Amino acid sequence: MYDRYLALHAVQHFPPSCLNRGEYNQPKTLTVGNTTRAIISSQTQRRHWSVDIQCWLDEKTARTRRLPPLVAEALREAGWPDDLAHFAAGQIARSATAKGMDTNPKEGHRTQAMLLLAAGSIVEDLAALCARHRTALEKGLAALTATPDEGNGTRKRPKPPAALLPSDEVAACLSRRTATINLFGRMLAGLNGAEVTSAVQTAPAFTTHSADLQPDFFTALEDWPAQGDNGSAHLDTAFVTTGAFYRYTTVNLTDLVRNLDGNHSEALRLLRLFMRAFIMTVPPAKKTSTAPHTVPDLVAYAVYDGRSLTYAGAFEQPVQASHRGGYLTPTYQALDAHAGILDKLIGTADRIGHGYATAQSDNATHLGTRHDSFDALIDAALTDVTSTAATPTTAAA
DSSP states (O other): OOOEEEEEEEEEEEEEEOSSBOTTSSBOEEEETTEEEEEEOHHHHHHHHHHHHHHHHTOOEEEESOHHHHHHHHHHHTTOOHHHHHHHHHHHHHTTSSSOOOEEGGGTSEESSOEEEEOTTHHHHHHHHHHHTHHHHHHHHHHHHOOOBOSSSOBOOOOOOOOOSOHHHHHHHHTOOOHHHHHHOBOOTTOTTTOBOOSEEEOOEEESSOOOOEEEEEEEOOSSOOTTOOSOSEEEEEEEEEEEEEEEEEEEHHHHHHHTTTOHHHHHHHHHHHHHHHHHOOOOTTHHHHOOOOOOSEEEEEEEESOOOOOGGGGSSOOOOOTTSOSHHHHHHHHHHHHHHHHHHHOSTTEEEEEEEESOSSOOSSSOEEOSSHHHHHHHHHHHHTOOOOOOSSSOO
């Protein structure tokens, strides 16, 4: 059977803001169709969708290199001597895989690779595992620090420590999953069972029209000036962008169900939360000075078997503002027209269903059924996702 996909499209206006900063602390831009566009990276979008879903579920993940130092800190609080706690921290990484994870001993065995973990009680559980094997750890530390004289004035170089903790138990802790790990995946080289294929694929969002950086000169006043002080105590220039952004992401529903060991009801629950995050989450960069808390002007979905489709090609040529100004209406029209072009080019045999909700007054011709609210749109999408419409069983007859 082909994989099933849910494609999500959004058109959203953001007022002057800095949603995603680059290396020079300015809004990110790139060139699309030979014009400068403001962008929001896929990593930024996914990060904040994930954070919101974790908050809604009260189920945290942690991206960190500091797991071993945190375990050592927990052991010290339990009364372990510093050297033994430090050695035990190294053993967490050493025992995790056949060859062990690379760490920096000078930084408390901070791992070289970033780990994505189900936060929960993992530090406490690993500390308890070390406590159960304290005798073995004490013997290992003693053997490591023993450097007998070889008889010729030199000392033997200590051998690298062997794995002293049960690898299956350490790996089981590191391999735990959460809802967002099942959605967004995880890479953890060398640890069997820990890698999770991302069910979510996300494109950078970009303005449908040209959007240059705009300077915002600002000052800060000295509230307690000395006699004779004039002017401001601080002068600087920030940069912002504004415009109508096209956002696109797609969920491989087959992969999501596979990540959940075949639990279809849980997949639908997570899909509902994900759609809510896609619609409502706004990246929080510089929110205190820009407050860009808009909602999309349009959200559209389509359910496909075989592969997903983006409508980004609608905006390779930047849209032009309407005669009254503004880009939302011409963006809406360009998106609808492009959807119609794709229908003509490739047909609709693999599309199970589609629909949209919008603030626009005119109905779209090619985006499917119009819904009155985002909640109704989500319900319709979930109904189409579970459709038993016949699908081809092979890629080619």
